[in-house]
Amino acid sequence: MxxxxxxxxxxxxxxxxxxxxxxxxxxxxxxxxxxxxxxxxxxxxxxxxxxxxxxxxxxxxxxxxxxxxxxxxxxxxxxxxxxxxxxxxxxxxxxxxxxxxxxxxTHLPHRPAPQRPVLFYNPKSGGGKAERFSLASEARARGIEPIELGAPDWDLERLVRDAVADGADGLAMAGGDGSQAVVAAIAAELDLPYACVPAGTRNHFALDLGVDRDDVVGALDAFVRGGERRVDLAEVNGQVFVNNVSLGLYAEAVQRPGYREAKLRTILGTLPDVLGPEGTGLDLRWTGPGGHEHRSGAAILVSNNRYRLGRAVGSGTRPSIEDGLLGITVAGAPTGRGGRGRLPQRPWREWTAPQFEVAADHPVPAGVDGEAVQLEPPLRFHIRPGVLRVRVARQHPGASPSATxxxxxxxxxxxxxxxxxxxxxxxxxx
Known part of the structure; x- marks a missing residue:
């Protein structure tokens, strides 16, 4: 059996x-x-x-x-x-x-391995996983050139473009999802193979790509004995994200000092200021799937493909990152204009679309793959289907836990x- x-x-x-x-x-x-x-x-x-x-x-x-x-x-x-x-x-x-x-x-199709792959790694990411797993030496043993992001003022995009100019034909990133997005965007732009090494804290993108998050070193084998497929990337106002962009409660929290050191306490402290009776509220306007304009509830989450939410098995993961659609989730009870087409009063409402736009009268605090930014309105989201060549080690699942x-x-x-x-x-x- x-x-x-x-x-x-x-x-x-x-x-x-x-x-x-x-x-x-x-x-x-x-x-x-x-x-x-x-x-x-x-x-x-x-x-x-x-x-x-x-x-x-x-x-x-x-x-x-x-x-x-x-x-x-x-x-x-x-x-x-x-x-x-x-x-x-x-x-x-x-x-x-x-x-x-x-x-x-998943049995990913075989593609020729890159001849001069490069690994960028953040030594501080994930509590120092790169050092703990000796990623630099493990990369060299596989013919992969490691480049450490060590200087206080390092510019990841510049380092990646310099490496490509020097002949790199495969790009890997060992760090958080914000750094993954930078490297993935350049790999997609230049049509180079990309590998995600799960050396961050949560590694959401790695999980949904089918990379074993517990096998940090094994992820390097993507450039040695790996299969390859194409997945989607998403953009907001020209900035690429691999997971999601959050607006509202979480986005307000990540902007606050001390969030990294005390995340739960910061979010709890943000709740009354945003949603309480004396709160400022969320002045964001968007159009729902029925074509009617609404104002946001507690939060808006726009993701690179749809997440499974509220289910015991596979919750919080994306069954696929190659459906060519944004996942859009509005939490809380949004207000609408007009009775027909009004969104139902549920804890959240979710749908998919290739594009989505959010209007506001002021710069909008946002969490882009967990990084705090301010976005100028209108916020224009769109999906970029199949632009990223992802390589995954043969011994790893190669698909999201919720794929089936x-x-x-x-x-x-x-x-x-x-x-x-x-x-x-x-x-x-x-």
Missing amino acids: SRQRAAAIAALALGAGGLALAVVVAVQDFPRGPLALVCVAVAATAAWYGLLRTGAARGTALLVAALGVGGALALLAADRPLEEALVVAALALSVVAARAAFAVH LPDGLRQSARALARIALSNEPTTKES
């Missing part, structure tokens, strides 16, 4: 068993279950109210939220703690098994059943 087939069987069995046990516990614990849900609702409302306030109002609301969570836990654990723990464990293990069942390895994931729970169950009944491993040709 293949590993994926075993994982699919385990996911179905654990999921079905966990849900069945949950129904039994809910029936036998009535009315504790509904009361616990009321406590959770009160806690969530109080927490959101508190996050949008400061001072005593915030403290009081968060205390109410904590009491609500405590009440829910007390009700649920009062009688059958073992059964409830089993429900949680079974469902959690079902998700883990489903991830393993949907794991994919169905969108819904029912579709996921059916797909797991098909895998459980088949002996074929999940592969994807590119």
Whole structure:
């Protein structure tokens, strides 16, 4: 039996068993279950109210939220703690098994390896991963010239263009996603192969390209024993980004001093100033998929292809970076003009489009691949389909973790059943 087939069987069995046990516990614990849900609702409302306030109002609301969570836990654990723990464990293990069942390895087409590849690396990125994994010496052992970004005033674009002028025919970057975007943009412009080395902190782009984020050194093999495919890049006002551009709450937070040292505290401190009753709000105007103009809610996220959001398996990843479309997500409740075509009142609304524009009456704070910038309005986003030649090491997946994931729970169950009944491993040709 293949590993994926075993994982699919385990996911179905654990999921079905966990849900069945949950129904039994809910029936036998009535009315504790509904009361616990009321406590959770009160806690969530109080927490959101508190996050949008400061001072005593915030403290009081968060205390109410904590009491609500405590009440829910007390009700649920009062009688059958073992059964409830089993429900949680079974469902959690079902998700883990489903991830393993949907794991994919893409067979990327073979292309001749570059003869003079160059690796640019930031020694401080990712807490010093480049030094910890001896990337420079590992690169030399593979015939790749390493170039360290060491000077305080280094200009990455200039270094890359100088290297190309000296004969470099392959470009790799070991650093954060902001640096990846600079190198990727030049590689696309000159039609040179590019490799993403996951030496940053989170390495979102590497994950969605199918690079194993835990194998920093192995990513160098893209220029030795790698396959190649073309993926999209996106732009806002001429600036390339590989992941996303955030406007609104997160963008306001990354502009503030101290964000890098205390991200969560900075975001919590930004909430009342932007969305609270005394907040300045977000004066951004955009047109939705129905053709009507709206004003932003809490935040706008424009991504290089669509992200999966709000799902247990594969959430926060992009199934593909070669669909030729921007992913657009508006969080919060936007206001619209006119009744027809108005966006529904949901926590977020998402759609795809090849272009998107945001208007404002002032420079707009933005987070471009996590870097704080100010953009002059109007903000014009567009996708650049298939412009980047990406190389990925043969031993790495070569595709996003969500590349083969169905969108819904029912579709996921059916797909797991098909895998459980088949002996074929999940592969994807590119």
